[in-house]
Amino acid sequence: MFASLSRPDSFAKAAVPRTRVAFSEFRYRKDREIFGENEPADYVYQVTTGAVRSYKLLSDGRRQIGAFHLVGDVFGLENAAVHRFTAEAIVDTRVCLVKRESMELIAENDVLVVRDLLNVTTSNLQHAEDHMLLLGRKTALERVAAFLLEMDRRLTQAGFFALPMSRRDIADYLGLTVETVCRELHHLHDQGILGFLSPNQRQIVLLDREKLAHLSL
Amino acid sequence: MFASLSRPDSFAKAAVPRTRVAFSEFRYRKDREIFGENEPADYVYQVTTGAVRSYKLLSDGRRQIGAFHLVGDVFGLENAAVHRFTAEAIVDTRVCLVKRESMELIAENDVLVVRDLLNVTTSNLQHAEDHMLLLGRKTALERVAAFLLEMDRRLTQAGFFALPMSRRDIADYLGLTVETVCRELHHLHDQGILGFLSPNQRQIVLLDREKLAHLSL
DNA sequence: CGGGGGCTTGAGGCCACTCAACGATAGTGG
DNA sequence: CCACTATCGTTGAGTGGCCTCAAGCCCCCG
Numbered sequence: 145m146f147a148s149l150s151r152p153d154s155f156a157k158a159a160v161p162r163t164r165v166a167f168s169e170f171r172y173r174k175d176r177e178i179f180g181e182n183e184p185a186d187y188v189y190q191v192t193t194g195a196v197r198s199y200k201l202l203s204d205g206r207r208q209i210g211a212f213h214l215v216g217d218v219f220g221l222e223n224a225a226v227h228r229f230t231a232e233a234i235v236d237t238r239v240c241l242v243k244r245e246s247m248e249l250i251a252e253n254d255v256l257v258v259r260d261l262l263n264v265t266t267s268n269l270q271h272a273e274d275h276m277l278l279l280g281r282k283t284a285l286e287r288v289a290a291f292l293l294e295m296d297r298r299l300t301q302a303g304f305f306a307l308p309m310s311r312r313d314i315a316d317y318l319g320l321t322v323e324t325v326c327r328e329l330h331h332l333h334d335q336g337i338l339g340f341l342s343p344n345q346r347q348i349v350l351l352d353r354e355k356l357a358h359l360s361l
Numbered sequence: 362m363f364a365s366l367s368r369p370d371s372f373a374k375a376a377v378p379r380t381r382v383a384f385s386e387f388r389y390r391k392d393r394e395i396f397g398e399n400e401p402a403d404y405v406y407q408v409t410t411g412a413v414r415s416y417k418l419l420s421d422g423r424r425q426i427g428a429f430h431l432v433g434d435v436f437g438l439e440n441a442a443v444h445r446f447t448a449e450a451i452v453d454t455r456v457c458l459v460k461r462e463s464m465e466l467i468a469e470n471d472v473l474v475v476r477d478l479l480n481v482t483t484s485n486l487q488h489a490e491d492h493m494l495l496l497g498r499k500t501a502l503e504r505v506a507a508f509l510l511e512m513d514r515r516l517t518q519a520g521f522f523a524l525p526m527s528r529r530d531i532a533d534y535l536g537l538t539v540e541t542v543c544r545e546l547h548h549l550h551d552q553g554i555l556g557f558l559s560p561n562q563r564q565i566v567l568l569d570r571e572k573l574a575h576l577s578l
Numbered sequence: 579c580g581g582g583g584g585c586t587t588g589a590g591g592c593c594a595c596t597c598a599a600c601g602a603t604a605g606t607g608g
Numbered sequence: 609c610c611a612c613t614a615t616c617g618t619t620g621a622g623t624g625g626c627c628t629c630a631a632g633c634c635c636c637c638g
Contacts, residue, residue, distance in 0.1 A: 223483040272489035279496035280425040280536030319497030
């Protein structure tokens, strides 16, 4: 039913017949936790503005970011009682959220709603599958190239994109260190494959997507 | 609906009302391909006996196994037109399969069936999420320890388990090389944490699950 | 304008990989 | 039944890609 937020028609259809879905907007400041791993999954979220990271921690602090959630993305949908990730706002972020309970209630009777849940879950699964290949078998350069192409696809407007996340976030997403991410970016910059538009190196323009695609395998 | 195969009641309920599901059994010899990546996903499968690996390949032959499917497991359920993995029989394997089409037909009207699809997809997603953490952030020893615990959980009977897959399969599952897997296994063997029961080192008994759990983080 | 955190760059180290050789195993055909 | 062989598994030596540690730079923001 949440998936329907990106398909207004279907959403209306789902929301009308029975319970009216409790539907609120909420704001989180930079680096604020939205929910924690193993906490009860009482709400499902959608990014209105900003960006969110979902990650798991090992006991000694090693972190693996499983996904970045950008504007329009749904996150926190676990189909289970508890969250399997911790979610934090990367920058000041607005989300809208609905109670899982009310969603379950609707889902009980509406096939279309459950199908939406299935579609969201399936695309999360597909992303995770692709990311396993990246983490298990790709080199540092290939990972960074793949990351740039993903961000390009998801947030380029007007020929460039502004990364909301830090180098540390990128590293923890790609299974690398900050230093390695830096070096590979620099490497690509030297080859004229990408350009930096801002002093803080977060605004990036891809100058040769073809070559990048080739590098990402 | 396929999930229901492990819950006979629900399956019967789902199957009765409308179309009778086309339902066949099939055999694959060791190392035979069951379906290929990007091929049309016309069937969904469940392992009756044997074991299956699902993997992705890079153009230069690097392979990442995303999951092993053991007796009872459902695989090939993509909720999409094409398969996202190649699936091969690890040993001689029997599967039963249903046409995706007929499943879709039933799913159109039956919430319970779609819920089953959602549940299967969700548990696949959870596995993939855990595996991303392993591939991105765990050491070789931690990966092997985690692998042993997973196999122990999934196929131990009578105090030990017999791995159907080769060292190469294990390596490609864990994002390591064959040699590293070997070395870490022997490392654990030397410490008295596990024992080999067969000459080919495929039958394993875990002697200290506690210590193993600690090593796997 | 001063402090702090993010980013970059270099030097050196280590974990896992590569390459190579050998042993063991199981499958094959005589 | 047994040699023969291909494949799998093990082990060692050496390498290299990425990590660690460290220092300096540059923003950004108070």
